[in-house]
Amino acid sequence: MSAFKKLNRRDFMLMTGKAAGTLVIGTSLASCAVSNRADTAKKQGADGEASSAGKLSSTTEGDLGVFVNISATGDVDIICHRAEMGQGILTSVPQIIAEELGADWERVTAVLGNADARYGNQNTGGSASIRLHIEHIRQMGAVARDMLEHAAADVWAVEKNSVKTEQHHVVHAKTGRKLGFGELALSASKLPIPDAKTLTLKESSEFSIIGTDVKLQGLEKILTGQAIYAQDIQLPGLLIASIERPPVVGGKVKSFDAAEAKKVAGVVDVIRLKDREFPTNVNPVSGVAVLANNTWAAVEGRKKLKVEWEHGDNADHNSDVYKADLIKKVNARAKPVRLEGADIYAHDFDATKTVEATYTVPYHHHMSMETPAATAVIDDNGRCQVWSGTQAPQWGKGLVFAELGLDAEKDADKVEFNTTLMGGAFGRKSKNDFTIEAVELAKASGQPVKVVWSREDDVQHGFYHSIAANYFKAELNDDKRCDYWLQRVAAPPIGWIFDNTATYLSDGDLSLGFADAPFDVPNMAFENQEVSTHVRTGWLRSVGNINNAFGLGSFVDELADKAGISTRQMWMNLMGEDRIFDPRKEGFEGYTHYGQKGEEHLLDISRFKAVLNEVTQKSNAEESLPDGQGWGISVAASFNSYAAAATKVAVIDGTVEVLEMHTAIDCGLIITPDRVVSQMEGAMIMGLSMTLESEITVKDGKIVQNNFYDYPVSRINKVPSLHVHLIRSDKAPGGVGEPGLPPILPSIVNAIFHASGTRVRNLPVAKVLRV
Amino acid sequence: MVQITLNGKIMSLDADPAMPLLYAIRDIAQLTGTKFGCGLGLCGACTVHLDGQAIRSCVTPLSAAIDKRVTTIEGLANGINVETPMHPVQEAWLDNKVPQCGYCQPGQMMSAAALLASNSAPTDDDIDTAMQGNICRCGTYPRIRKAIKQAAKTLQSNQSNAVNAREQEVQS
Structure with a gap:
């Protein structure tokens, strides 16, 4: 269903907040209504699709709307309907369209699309924007190009195939005549839309915009303080809301006294939020909101609230006890999810050749620099306007309809959902709990309300990366390969927030670097352990790949040490011959393939090897080092990209200093090279503090951490020299935002082992060494 | 009313002198380039200049800026270079x-x-x-x-x- 259509001016205005130009082309209407989006998301979340398939993305072909708007002056607006959180999609999507269109990048302006079902899927996660949608995005540019070429050919009365677009003009090569896009926009707008399938897309050898470092869209606004994030929305009469939420996960307000809070100058109202069922999908938790005419008054008023809480079912959750239990559980036989060869339990492991280890990672938090924020106002006619910094605008919009008791189709005009830039997100802002808080309070107060979260609110009421334990046992043979392999995982499933009867990781969860391990080992068993869940878990940059790659990358290093060979050679031995690896044919029938249809993204052993070799060679990671220093390497494929990391550390008197870090990435076709580099740099830096020093813990059901002082993240003085090595490729594009992170964690602990002999199996490193 | 010089302009802000400068700049003066990050002076997102010195506006009361020059990102380029809008x-x-x-x-x-x-x-x-x-x-x-x-x-x-x-x- 790759249909494109012309759009009328009013629709364009609604969808973008901008005036329409002369030629406006968009995709056809998406098939799903908004109201179904939340249901779809919920279903996907429950069956784990969400954590693998680009989070909440639907992959229906043609289910994507990108819009090109050409004015009579030739200015081109390209609408980016995917959310911008720092990954650079506001540049990359228009870049692809501009390439096919033959536009001059200097004349192109990216516009962030509002939430609208007609855009198709807007849920921005799973590093999916390019990898799942590139064909359609390219076709969008090609459709507009074709119409402009037709218009020019008609003017000159020449064959259409004798003209082509070049630098914002259509040119007739034979006579040298040319017409600008602006001059052609009106006549092109009267032509029929061509069938996109009949259009030829450019060969990669013809690219002049894709794969180049164009000027980034929106950068000047960021640099001059003009960029608008969700925290920055201002409206006449706006009230600021600060919300006191239950200290124990899943708790509720028992009673509250607002008398003192209301005495604080500037406080206008105190409102109790609705109690909702827990786990609450992505809805708000309960709480008491203080509304004031400035942030300071709201914060001060909140300090004077007296609230009594009902703690609920999770008040006995303690993460240290829970982790010890996970370790116990992951060491016990569990549900098989991938079996190959002989029964692993019938094999008598030779202790002298066997390595057995359990690895754990703690809960983690996203810690975006911008805490969640959203603004809502409802007018006298019941029409609601929302401004939110969310990765999932349409999912959020569906929740707004539900919150207000509106029908998404009949009352479509009653909700306007504006998206803003996000000051970081990393998966947290796929959840629209904060958006619904704003809508609930706008309705209850009858005033425009901006909900702002403090840093403590953010840390304590998040959707955390799952605490996890990974177990491995393998026996080496005389060729320094393995014939017997057993691995298990025990971690709370993300799907629990959508379905609190979920006790096992879903197939989607297991497809994130666990049961898709690309090994050529004749006898293997992969098992999934049953666990209970007590905090809201959620997607955090690369999701289950974090613990799975940490465990596997550490274990391969331990096997290499046992075998007396390099870690790189151990990976080569385990992976075997170059081949295409389809986990579904290796005993893991549930493999979800990051939501990718077709065969083009199946795991390619040669690409694993290439990134591993590249990073080893470029970093010189196999050099010999003085005592107290060590290199560590690892590799992981995720979101259809391949990343390998090498880290060099010094460990002196029990203190770790990271000296140098490298990443080699093969993400297939590269759209914006500099943004791939920046994502890899960011992943190294995030991986650094995640490995060394940060963790979320829970005591008596309450999140222990509060702010940057007890959930430390990397600061500039801890960051070593960073090096990114891009593999140029014509292969279908993979993800970029997430795949850099997974190999970083094992590369660091492996380096620590090679520097000091200390093997850190339980993160963070700071529990055993100074960092 | 509290009087400060914000990006070269003398302004009277209707705010409690105890209010952190950050909120006075964002909510009262409505300049949103200066950001909230932690509220405790730990992250630097709220950094502005007070008489040329970098300070954390989330932990600095508005009263500390009385009769002083406050510069935010919106005013950083002022007077530096007339040819470009950037410092x-x-x-x-x-x-x-x-x-x-x-x-x-x-x-x-x-x-x-x-x-x-x-x-x-x-x-x-x-x-x-x-x-x-x-x-x-x-x-x-x-x-x-x-x-x-x-x-x-x-x-x-x-x-x-x-x-x-x-x-x-x-x-x-």
Whole structure:
């Protein structure tokens, strides 16, 4: 269903907040209504699709709307309907369209699309924007190009195939005549839309915009303080809301006294939020909101609230006890999810050749620099306007309809959902709990309300990366390969927030670097352990790949040490011959393939090897080092990209200093090279503090951490020299935002082992060494 | 009413003098380039200049700014260079494509500009020391280091140009 259509001016205005130009082309209407989006998301979340398939993305072909708007002056607006959180999609999507269109990048302006079902899927996660949608995005540019070429050919009365677009003009090569896009926009707008399938897309050898470092869209606004994030929305009469939420996960307000809070100058109202069922999908938790005419008054008023809480079912959750239990559980036989060869339990492991280890990672938090924020106002006619910094605008919009008791189709005009830039997100802002808080309070107060979260609110009421334990046992043979392999995982499933009867990781969860391990080992068993869940878990940059790659990358290093060979050679031995690896044919029938249809993204052993070799060679990671220093390497494929990391550390008197870090990435076709580099740099830096020093813990059901002082993240003085090595490729594009992170964690602990002999199996490193 | 000089303009703000300067700037003066990040002076997102010094506006009361000059990211370029709307620090940030999400960058640039005002040729160690109070979760630190060095060079050459210009004026 790759249909494109012309759009009328009013629709364009609604969808973008901008005036329409002369030629406006968009995709056809998406098939799903908004109201179904939340249901779809919920279903996907429950069956784990969400954590693998680009989070909440639907992959229906043609289910994507990108819009090109050409004015009579030739200015081109390209609408980016995917959310911008720092990954650079506001540049990359228009870049692809501009390439096919033959536009001059200097004349192109990216516009962030509002939430609208007609855009198709807007849920921005799973590093999916390019990898799942590139064909359609390219076709969008090609459709507009074709119409402009037709218009020019008609003017000159020449064959259409004798003209082509070049630098914002259509040119007739034979006579040298040319017409600008602006001059052609009106006549092109009267032509029929061509069938996109009949259009030829450019060969990669013809690219002049894709794969180049164009000027980034929106950068000047960021640099001059003009960029608008969700925290920055201002409206006449706006009230600021600060919300006191239950200290124990899943708790509720028992009673509250607002008398003192209301005495604080500037406080206008105190409102109790609705109690909702827990786990609450992505809805708000309960709480008491203080509304004031400035942030300071709201914060001060909140300090004077007296609230009594009902703690609920999770008040006995303690993460240290829970982790010890996970370790116990992951060491016990569990549900098989991938079996190959002989029964692993019938094999008598030779202790002298066997390595057995359990690895754990703690809960983690996203810690975006911008805490969640959203603004809502409802007018006298019941029409609601929302401004939110969310990765999932349409999912959020569906929740707004539900919150207000509106029908998404009949009352479509009653909700306007504006998206803003996000000051970081990393998966947290796929959840629209904060958006619904704003809508609930706008309705209850009858005033425009901006909900702002403090840093403590953010840390304590998040959707955390799952605490996890990974177990491995393998026996080496005389060729320094393995014939017997057993691995298990025990971690709370993300799907629990959508379905609190979920006790096992879903197939989607297991497809994130666990049961898709690309090994050529004749006898293997992969098992999934049953666990209970007590905090809201959620997607955090690369999701289950974090613990799975940490465990596997550490274990391969331990096997290499046992075998007396390099870690790189151990990976080569385990992976075997170059081949295409389809986990579904290796005993893991549930493999979800990051939501990718077709065969083009199946795991390619040669690409694993290439990134591993590249990073080893470029970093010189196999050099010999003085005592107290060590290199560590690892590799992981995720979101259809391949990343390998090498880290060099010094460990002196029990203190770790990271000296140098490298990443080699093969993400297939590269759209914006500099943004791939920046994502890899960011992943190294995030991986650094995640490995060394940060963790979320829970005591008596309450999140222990509060702010940057007890959930430390990397600061500039801890960051070593960073090096990114891009593999140029014509292969279908993979993800970029997430795949850099997974190999970083094992590369660091492996380096620590090679520097000091200390093997850190339980993160963070700071529990055993100074960092 | 509390009177401060904000980006060169004298302003009277209708706010409690105990209100953190951050909220006075954002909510009362409605300049939103200065960001909230932690509320405890730990992350630097709220960094502004008070009489030229980098301070954390989330832990500085408005009263501390009475009759003083407050400069935010919106006013950083004021009077520096009439030909571009950007301070050399902003230009270096542009050239090195420093930002990812961009949220912390106003604070980063305000800290960097204050560093360069007191140290015209900072080393990596100087940069790490001056900038470690500014967190960037996206991980733009390597580019921040590069951009600060580039801005330092621009400022030095601007300064020597200015000296030359003055000398020429004196001679003529």
